[in-house]
Structure formats: C-alpha cells, structure tokens
Amino acid sequence: MSIFDKFGPLSDLYNSILEVGDDPFSVCMAEILSPTRALIDGREVLLAGTNNYLGLTFDPECVRAGQEAMAKQGTGTTGSRFANGTYANHKALEQALAKFLGYQYTIVFSTGYQANLGVISGLTGQGDTILIDADCHASIYDGCKLSDAETIRFRHNSPEDLDKRLTRLGQDGGNVLVIVEGMYSMFGDVAPVAEIEKITHEHDAYLFVDEAHSYGVFGDKGRGVSEDQGVLDKIDFYVGTFSKSLGSVGGFAASNHPEFELLRCVSRPYMFTASMSPANVASVLEAVHQIEKRPELRQTLWRNSSRLYDRLHQLGFELCADKGPIIAVKMPSREDAVTCWNWLIQAGVYVNLAIPPGTPNATSLLRLSVSAAHSVEEIEEIGEIFSRLAEMRRDAMPTSSDASAKSPLPV
Amino acid sequence: MPQEDHDLVFQKTCALLKVFNVNNIELTKDTDIATELEIDSVAILDLIMELEDSYDISFPMNLMSELRTVGDLVKSVQKLVSEK
Numbered sequence: 001m002s003i004f005d006k007f008g009p010l011s012d013l014y015n016s017i018l019e020v021g022d023d024p025f026s027v028c029m030a031e032i033l034s035p036t037r038a039l040i041d042g043r044e045v046l047l048a049g050t051n052n053y054l055g056l057t058f059d060p061e062c063v064r065a066g067q068e069a070m071a072k073q074g075t076g077t078t079g080s081r082f083a084n085g086t087y088a089n090h091k092a093l094e095q096a097l098a099k100f101l102g103y104q105y106t107i108v109f110s111t112g113y114q115a116n117l118g119v120i121s122g123l124t125g126q127g128d129t130i131l132i133d134a135d136c137h138a139s140i141y142d143g144c145k146l147s148d149a150e151t152i153r154f155r156h157n158s159p160e161d162l163d164k165r166l167t168r169l170g171q172d173g174g175n176v177l178v179i180v181e182g183m184y185s186m187f188g189d190v191a192p193v194a195e196i197e198k199i200t201h202e203h204d205a206y207l208f209v210d211e212a213h214s215y216g217v218f219g220d221k222g223r224g225v226s227e228d229q230g231v232l233d234k235i236d237f238y239v240g241t242f243s244k245s246l247g248s249v250g251g252f253a254a255s256n257h258p259e260f261e262l263l264r265c266v267s268r269p270y271m272f273t274a275s276m277s278p279a280n281v282a283s284v285l286e287a288v289h290q291i292e293k294r295p296e297l298r299q300t301l302w303r304n305s306s307r308l309y310d311r312l313h314q315l316g317f318e319l320c321a322d323k324g325p326i327i328a329v330k331m332p333s334r335e336d337a338v339t340c341w342n343w344l345i346q347a348g349v350y351v352n353l354a355i356p357p358g359t360p361n362a363t364s365l366l367r368l369s370v371s372a373a374h375s376v377e378e379i380e381e382i383g384e385i386f387s388r389l390a391e392m393r394r395d396a397m398p399t400s401s402d403a404s405a406k407s408p409l410p411v
Numbered sequence: 412m413p414q415e416d417h418d419l420v421f422q423k424t425c426a427l428l429k430v431f432n433v434n435n436i437e438l439t440k441d442t443d444i445a446t447e448l449e450i451d452s453v454a455i456l457d458l459i460m461e462l463e464d465s466y467d468i469s470f471p472m473n474l475m476s477e478l479r480t481v482g483d484l485v486k487s488v489q490k491l492v493s494e495k
C-alpha cells in the first residue's frame with residue numbers, strides 16, 4: 001500500500017478534469033504584460049481572476065520603491081522577524097498600517113495565510129473556544145487546527161445562529177474568539193460585521209475580522225467592511241493580506257489590546273519563518289500610501305465591477321452575491337464549470353475555477369475578480385466573451401419541449 | 412433532555428444523513444462516512460451543525476479526527492448529550 005493511496009478519488013477527479021482540456025490548477029503565465037493581461041500558452045489572455053483589485057502590481061511608484069529597496073537592502077532578509085529579519089522598513093510598514101487603520105498595534109507576517117495561522121493559534125489555546133463562520137477561508141480553518149482550542153462553526157453570515165451557538169456554549173468555553181471575513185473570497189458576499197460585533201461583545205467574546213479581500217476595496221477610506229459598517233474601532237483583531245489590493249505578498253494583524261505585541265513571542269508562524277523581503281515591504285508601504293492618496297482607484301474598481309456585474313446578469317448568468325469586485329457565476333455542475341472554464345481561456349479570458357470538494361454547499365463556480373486597472377474596453381471584452389459563452393451554451397441545449405430549454409443560461 | 416438510546420440517535424443521524432446519501436446505500440453503524448457515502452469534508456461539517464441543533468450540543472470540529480463511521484458519530488453525540 002502506497003502513502004499516496006488515500007488520494008485515489010482525488011487523483012481520479014483530477015485526471016477527469018485534465019481530459020477536458022487545460023489544467024485549471026497550474027496555469028502558467030509565461031509573460032505578465034500588465035495587471036490585466038498575460039501570455040498563456042502563447043496567447044494573450046485577459047485576466048479576470050487575479051484579486052489585483054486596485055491594479056497596483058505595476059504602479060510606477062510601487063515598482064520604484066521595490067527596486068530601490070532591493071538595491072539598498074538586498075534580495076532577502078535570510079531570517080525571521082524574531083531573529084535577524086526585522087529591518088527598519090518592516091517597522092515603518094507596521095506603523096503606517098496602524099496609523100491608516102487607527103489601531104495602536106500592528107504586526108506584519110510573511111504571508112496572509114501565516115497572519116491568520118499566527119494570530120489564531122497565538123491567541124487561543126487549550127480551554128478556549130473559537131467560533132468561525134462556516135464559509136471561512138482555509139487559512140482560518142488551519143489556524144484553528146494549529147490552536148489547541150475547540151472550534152465550532154456557525155451558519156454562514158447568520159448573526160442569529162452565532163447568537164444561538166454562543167448562548168449554547170454559556171460559560172463553558174473559556175475565552176471565546178469569533179472569526180468572520182469582511183468579504184468572502186468564493187461568492188464575494190459581505191458579512192454583517194456590525195451585527196456580528198454587537199452579538200460577539202454581548203457575549204463577552206472577542207471579534208476577529210479577516211479583511212483580506214476588502215482592505216482597499218470597502219469603506220470611505222478603503223479600510224474594509226468594518227469601516228463601511230461603522231465598527232472599525234470595535235474590532236478586537238483586524239487581519240489583512242498584502243497579496244490582493246496591495247499588490248505584493250505578506251500579511252498583517254492590528255489591534256488595540258495592550259498585550260497584543262506578546263504575539264511576537266508566542267506566534268509560531270511569525271517566529272519560525274523568514275520575514276518579507278525588502279522589495280516586498282517597500283512596495284507594500286508605497287501601496288498603503290497610494291490607497292490613502294488615491295480614492296479614485298476604489299471608485300474605478302466599483303464602476304468596473306458594476307458594469308461587468310450588470311452585463312453578466314443581463315446575459316442570464318446566476319450570480320452568487322450582490323454587486324462587488326468578486327463576481328461568482330454559479331454553474332449547474334462540476335463538469336459544466338470545467339468545460340466553460342476551458343472554453344473561456346481558449347476564447348481569451350482567464351477566470352478562477354472553483355469546484356467541489358471544498359466549496360460552500362458543493363457549488364461549482366466560475367469566479368471573476370475585477371480590477372481598477374481594467375479599461376472600459378476590457379470590461380466590455382470580458383462581457384462580450386461571456387455573451388458568446390452564453391450563446392454557445394444555449395446552442396448546446398436541447399431544442400425539444402424539454403423544460404430545461406426554457407430556463408435562462410447557465411443556471 | 413432525557414438521554415436517547417443508541418438506536419434512536421442512530422435513526423436520527425441516518426435521517427440527517429439522507430440528503431448526503433446520494434447513492435442511497437443502506438446505512439449501518441459500520442458505514443464509513445467519508446468513503447462509502449462519498450461525503451466531502453465540508454458536507455460532514457454541515458451535518459455536524461445539524462446534529463448540534465437537533466441535540467442542543469456544541470460539537471467541536473476537533474472531534475472530527477475520531478469519526479470514521481456512522482456508529483462513531485452516534486457515540487460522540489451520545490457522549491456530548493450526557494455531558495450537558
């Protein structure tokens with residue numbers, strides 16, 4: 001018996017996907033032409049699945065800051081934050097984020113994944129309880145696994161269900177940490193953070209909000225869903241990533257709790273990994289300023305999102321959430337999703353494919369993320385390609401009196 | 412709540428499992444939840460939430476590693492109910 005035998009069913013599924021066409025899970029971008037275009041398999045493809053919400057990956061100021069930092073400070077830190085891997089710019093970035101968000105303390109981690117792992121496993125331990133929204137990201141689930149606390153799920157975006165489970169727990173849960181995301185990465189739906197904050201604190205629990213997809217995107221100043229719903233100053237632990245609107249890699253956590261800095265001495269994902277490279281830190285520091293200085297980036301993002309959302313809606317696609325920069329198109333089956341994904345990349349647009357196992361309610365999705373860097377023409381081009389997809393699917397449907405032929409596409 | 416006997420918890424669990432039993436296989440206490448029912452990891456967690464509400468218990472995800480069969484699930488529910 002091989003150590004790989006347990007992956008048999010997964011391997012069968014993977015092979016069945018490969019039989020349809022390209023491998024959706026190892027797309028190689030041979031050349032990145034801009035925040036919205038790349039060469040894939042020798043073809044120029046329009047990118048509509050990068051989470052590059054503000055298009056800052058090619059911002060001249062961010063690129064210049066990264067280049068200068070690499071020239072002056074080297075290619076890497078070769079050490080963890082806990083040892084030799086904290087440079088002046090790591091501290092400057094922490095201070096800039098704290099000031100922008102209005103928190104007293106901020107800790108920078110090497111990735112967004114590690115920020116979640118590091119804060120969750122650092123804060124909670126044996127005798128504590130974590131309540132997580134059922135649709136939370138894998139990094140949150142993994143952070144709970146790394147902790148010795150007991151983990152309980154509550155129904156997605158349901159403050160009532162959270163209240164019920166906190167009540168059920170009573171006084172038996174030790175310190176209780178409630179975890180939600182600002183905007184959920186798969187469907188793009190937004191959490192009722194204000195209601196969840198109220199319930200969490202009524203039960204004397206702590207609230208952790210992961211704003212990975214919403215930092216720079218929501219709120220008057222781009223400080224996320226917590227700002228948008230007026231509770232930014234009431235969040236106990238605010239976590240974010242640098243790999244989406246900030247256009248780099250890394251993550252952070254912010255808090256007003258006076259003992260928060262202790263995490264630097266107890267959080268293993270902070271202590272036992274190399275810190276962010278100087279170039280990454282410098283480009284993120286510049287991106288934090290760009291987001292603060294240029295609200296028009298956010299306005300363009302929302303205008304683009306609205307335009308594409310309306311187009312896909314008019315075409316009859318079933319969309320999983322309200323208007324926003326993540327547009328998740330629900331597909332009737334895994335096979336359909338894989339076929340359509342292949343069709344789209346051949347037609348010249350890259351989107352993300354999300355299929356079970358592991359997706360909420362076993363849903364199959366074509367997931368688009370919009371960027372402020374998309375031109376109006378590019379948004380129209382994506383819409384046009386989806387219009388052809390809808391046509392292709394309509395043609396493929398039965399023309400008899402079969403009831404399914406009357407339904408809009410592809411639902 | 413008076414404690415339900417093993418058979419009754421088994422029947423209730425089977426009723427909740429019905430929506431996940433797409434191949435309609437006969438459920439016994441030895442049925443392997445992940446492999447025989449082909450339930451993915453998220454669906455098992457959804458089932459746990461249903462059981463929590465049915466029995467008014469908190470069922471930590473940490474216990475998942477001990478669950479393989481429907482019988483294991485029934486035993487865990489009974490234990491959590493008895494500890495209430």
